[in-house]
Amino acid sequence: MTAPQLPTPVPYVSGETEPFWSGAKAGRLILPHCTVCDHTIWYPKAFCGECGSLDVEWRQASGEGTLYSYTQVHRGEGPYRDLSSFVLALVDLDEGARILTNIVDADPAQLIVGQRLRVVFDDAGDAAALVRFTPLSQQSL
Amino acid sequence: MTIRGKAHIAGAFEHPLRDLPDHSVQQIHAECAVGALADAGLSIRDVDGYFSTGQLGFGGVSMTEYLGLRPSYVDATFTGGSSYLAHVGHAAAAIAAGKCKVALITQGAKVRGVLRGPKHSGDTPEFPFETVYGETNAGIYALAARRHMHEYGTTAEQLAAVKVAASHYARHNPAALLRKLVTVEDVVNSPMIANPLHRLDCCVVTDGGGALVVVAPEIARQLKRPSVRILGHAEHIKHSGNGPNDFTSTGAAVSAPRALAEAGVGLGDVDYASIYDSFTITVIMTLEDFGFCKKGQGGAFVADGALARDGVIPINTDGGGLCSNHPGYQGGLVKIVEAVRQLRGEAHPETQVRDCAIAVAHGTGGGMSRQASVTLVLGRGDA
Numbered sequence: 308m309t310a311p312q313l314p315t316p317v318p319y320v321s322g323e324t325e326p327f328w329s330g331a332k333a334g335r336l337i338l339p340h341c342t343v344c345d346h347t348i349w350y351p352k353a354f355c356g357e358c359g360s361l362d363v364e365w366r367q368a369s370g371e372g373t374l375y376s377y378t379q380v381h382r383g384e385g386p387y388r389d390l391s392s393f394v395l396a397l398v399d400l401d402e403g404a405r406i407l408t409n410i411v412d413a414d415p416a417q418l419i420v421g422q423r424l425r426v427v428f429d430d431a432g433d434a435a436a437l438v439r440f441t442p443l444s445q446q447s448l
Numbered sequence: 449m450t451i452r453g454k455a456h457i458a459g460a461f462e463h464p465l466r467d468l469p470d471h472s473v474q475q476i477h478a479e480c481a482v483g484a485l486a487d488a489g490l491s492i493r494d495v496d497g498y499f500s501t502g503q504l505g506f507g508g509v510s511m512t513e514y515l516g517l518r519p520s521y522v523d524a525t526f527t528g529g530s531s532y533l534a535h536v537g538h539a540a541a542a543i544a545a546g547k548c549k550v551a552l553i554t555q556g557a558k559v560r561g562v563l564r565g566p567k568h569s570g571d572t573p574e575f576p577f578e579t580v581y582g583e584t585n586a587g588i589y590a591l592a593a594r595r596h597m598h599e600y601g602t603t604a605e606q607l608a609a610v611k612v613a614a615s616h617y618a619r620h621n622p623a624a625l626l627r628k629l630v631t632v633e634d635v636v637n638s639p640m641i642a643n644p645l646h647r648l649d650c651c652v653v654t655d656g657g658g659a660l661v662v663v664a665p666e667i668a669r670q671l672k673r674p675s676v677r678i679l680g681h682a683e684h685i686k687h688s689g690n691g692p693n694d695f696t697s698t699g700a701a702v703s704a705p706r707a708l709a710e711a712g713v714g715l716g717d718v719d720y721a722s723i724y725d726s727f728t729i730t731v732i733m734t735l736e737d738f739g740f741c742k743k744g745q746g747g748a749f750v751a752d753g754a755l756a757r758d759g760v761i762p763i764n765t766d767g768g769g770l771c772s773n774h775p776g777y778q779g780g781l782v783k784i785v786e787a788v789r790q791l792r793g794e795a796h797p798e799t800q801v802r803d804c805a806i807a808v809a810h811g812t813g814g815g816m817s818r819q820a821s822v823t824l825v826l827g828r829g830d831a
Contacts, residue, residue, distance in 0.1 A: 318576035349688065350577040357691075376598070376695060378590035380582060380642040384564060387582035395587045395642070397595075397695065405692035407578045407817065420598045437580055 312411050313393055313439070314386035317432035326365045327351040328435035336368040336426050336438060338402055349404030370426040372400040372440065379415045398424055398440050412441040450710055451537065454544035455551075456668035456675035457826065459488025459661030460788040462781075466625045466773060467560050468655040473504055474514045476556030476657050481515055484659035489671045490550060497521040497548030497662075499535035501778075504556070511554065521548040527683075527820030528813025529724060529774075532660070532781035534822045537681030539662040549664040555657035557776020564777075578817065585777075586650055586727070588815040590642035592695040593729040597644065599696055599744065602732065604644050606747030608635035610728040611648050611770050613755035618767025620796040625652045626771040635728075649728040651769035651779065658781045660788075676791045679806075680711030680825035687818040698730070699821025700737035700810055711825035713806055715739050718825075720790045720801045721761050722783035722809040725769045730812055735761070738810070757801060765790065765799040780811035784824065791828045804828065 320328045330337030339348040341355035342362045348355055353363050377396040380387070387393060394410040396418075410418060411427060423443040428436040461483030468476060477500070485492055498517050502508045502524025512519060521542045525534050532553060539551035568575050596602045612632055618624040635648040668675040684702035687693065708715065715738065723738075725731045732746035740761050741749035754760040766772050766786040769779040787807040789795045805828045813820040 313582070316580045318580050319570040320576070321571070324576065346691075350574055352573065375692075376591040376595040378587055378594055378642045378644075379640075380584060380587045380590070381639070382584065382586065382641050383582055384584050385566060385579075385582070390582075393582055395582055395584075395591065397591055399692060403691060405688070407581055407583060409581050420595070431580070439581075 313390070313409055313429070315429050315431040315437055316386045318435050320434050323353045324351045330365070331428050331436040331438055332430070332434060334428050336370045337365045338368045338404065339363045340366045347402045347404055349406060369401045371443070372398040372424050374418065374420055374422045374424055375399050375405055376420060377410060377418050394418070396440065409439045410441065411439050449544070451540040451544050451681060452679050452710055452712065453665070453677055455540035455662050455678045456665060457536070457660055457678065457784070457788055458663045458668050458671055458673070458675040459484040459490065460785045461487055462658040462773065462785045463656035463775070464623050466623070466654040466656055468558055469561070471558060471655070473556045473558050474511065476558065476655070477511055477554040478515060480556060480657050480659035481552060481554050484552070484661050487673065488661040488663070489673060490661060492516065494550045495519065495552045497539060497542055497551035499523045499539055499551060499553040501526040501531045517552070519548065527822065529726065529778040529780045530811030530813035530820045530822040531778065532784060533809060533811040533824050534683055536660065536662060536678060536784060536824055537683070537822065540678045540681060543662065543664050549667055551662040553660040553662065553781070555659065555775060555778065555781045557657050557778065558655045559653060559776050560655050574817070584642065585815060586642040586645055588817060589727040589729055590645045592733065592816045593644050595695045596729060596733065600747065602747035604636050605632050606751045607644070607649055607728040607732065608632040609751040610725070610731045610755070611635050613750065614725065614764055614768045614770040616756070617765045617799050618771035620798045621767045621772055624767040624772035625654055626767070645727060645729070651726050651774040652771065653777070654773050654775050656773060656775040658785050660781065660784060674792045674829050676788050677827040677829060678824065679713065679827045680707040680709070681823070682706035682710065683820065683822045685818070685820050693817060695816045696733065697743070698733050698737050698812055699819055700734045700823065703821040703823040704738045704810065707823035707825050713825060717806045718761065718808050719804040720765070720787065720807040721763045722787045722807070723763045724779055724783060724810055724812040725764055726774070726779065726812065728770070731763070734810060734812065757799060762801050765795055765801070780813070783809045783811060787826055791826055
C-alpha cells in the first residue's frame with residue numbers, strides 16, 4: 308500500500324455497498340456482478356440496472372485498467388481545496404466499468420490517454436479504502 | 449397527443465442584477481414572478497399552475513405559500529440547470545390536458561461569495577464513488593474536453609472561440625456580468641482551472657434568476673404583448689447506461705431530434721439557438737449532437753465563426769452563461785428568456801437575428817457522468 312498523497316475523505320458505507328469497501332480495505336477490488344445477465348455493475352449496488360435483477364454477487368476484479376481521460380484540477384473543493392493540484396481521472400477497468408478516480412505516483416505531464424494502470428488503495432477511516440490508480444511500468448505502455 | 453401549439457410563453461423575465469447580497473432567495477423568486485406576470489399582462493391571481501425546482505424549503509410547497517398561489521397543478525421537477533426547460537414542457541402538457549391555464553415558473557438563486565459545498569448528501573447513490581475523489585464541475589467537464597481532444601483533435605483555441613463569440617454579444621447587454629471583449633489569447637492565457645479548461649472556459653457564477661408565464665392559446669390571444677408558441681419538447685437522461693458512459697456526447701443527441709420532430713421543423717429551419725454553456729466544451733458537444741455540424745467537427749465549426757449573428761447558427765445572443773448570467777449554477781431559465789426575446793424581436797438591435805421565426809433552447813443539467821438534457825422548440829406567434 309502506498310502512503311496517501313491525497314485527502315482520504317471517509318465514504319458513506321451502507322450495508323448495500325459494504326462488500327466493496329471492506330474489499331478495498333483489505334486490498335482487493337471487488338465488483339458487483341449480475342448472475343442473471345452476466346453484467347459487471349458500476350457503481351457498486353445490489354441491483355442490476357441492465358436486466359432488473361436483484362441477484363448480484365461480488366467478484367474480485369483484476370485491478371488493472373486503461374486511462375480514458377484525465378485532468379489536473381487546480382481548484383479543488385471540500386477536502387481537496389488546499390491542494391495546489393491533483394489528478395482526477397476516468398479509468399476503464401478491464402472488467403468493463405468506467406470509474407472516476409485519482410491517478411497517484413505519476414507526473415501529470417507524462418500521462419497519456421490509453422495508458423495502462425493498476426489499482427492502489429488508500430485507507431479512509433476504519434471501514435473503507437479509496438480506490439486510486441497508478442501507471443503500470445513503462446514497458447507496458 | 450402532442451404539445452405542439454397547445455401553449456404559449458406569454459411572459460418572460462430575467463432578474464436584471466447578478467449580485468444580490470441583501471436579498472433572500474424567496475424574494476428573488478417573487479421579484480421574478482412579478483416581472484414575468486407584468487410582462488404577460490396577467491395578475492398573480494390568474495396563476496393556477498406553479499412550477500419550480502422545489503429546492504427551497506419543502507418541495508414546491510414552500511414557494512407556493514410564499515407567493516400566495518392557489519394552484520390546481522404543481523410540479524417540482526429538478527434536473528439541475530435544465531429543470532426550467534422541463535418545466536415549460538410539463539406546463540404545456542398540463543395545459544394541453546386541461547389541468548391549468550396560467551402556469552408560473554420561477555427561479556431564484558443566491559450563490560455569489562458562498563463557498564460551494566457538496567452537490568449531494570453523502571448517502572446519494574453515486575456520491576461515495578465520485579465525490580470522495582475530489583470531483584468538481586470543472587473537473588468533470590475537463591475530462592470531457594480532454595477526451596474530445598483525444599478523439600477528434602479539438603484544440604484549446606477552438607474551445608476559446610466559444611467564449612470569444614459570447615463576449616462579442618455580451619458587449620451589447622448592459623446587465624451582463626462580463627461585458628469586455630476577449631480574444632482567443634485572453635482565454636488560453638487565463639488561469640488553468642482543470643486542464644484543458646481555463647478560467648475563461650467556465651461560465652460565470654451569479655445570483656438572480658428569472659420567471660416565465662406559460663398560458664393556454666385562448667388566453668394568449670387576449671394579451672397585448674406578443675407571445676411565443678411552444679412547438680416541441682423532449683427530455684433525455686444520459687447516464688452510465690449500466691456500462692461505460694462516453695464523455696464526448698450529450699443527451700442532446702436524443703432530446704434534440706425528438707423535440708424537433710414534435711415541432712415538425714428541421715434543423716435548417718432554426719434561426720436562433722440558446723445552447724447551454726456551463727463550459728465552452730458543453731457548447732461544442734451540444735452543437736455536434738444537435739447536428740449543426742458533424743460529430744467531432746464542433747471545434748472547427750465554432751472557430752470558423754458559426755456562432756456569430758450572420759453565422760450558421762447564432763447562439764446565446766445575450767452573452768450566455770459564459771459572459772452574462774448563470775444564476776445559482778443553473779442557466780436553463782435565462783436560456784429560454786433570450787429565445788423569447790429573439791422571437792419577439794426584442795433582443796438588442798446589434799444582436800437581434802433577422803426574421804427570427806424558430807428558436808431552440810437547450811439545457812444540460814448535472815455533469816458528464818450523468819446529465820438531464822432538455823430541448824425546447826419555440827416559434828414566433830405566427831410560426
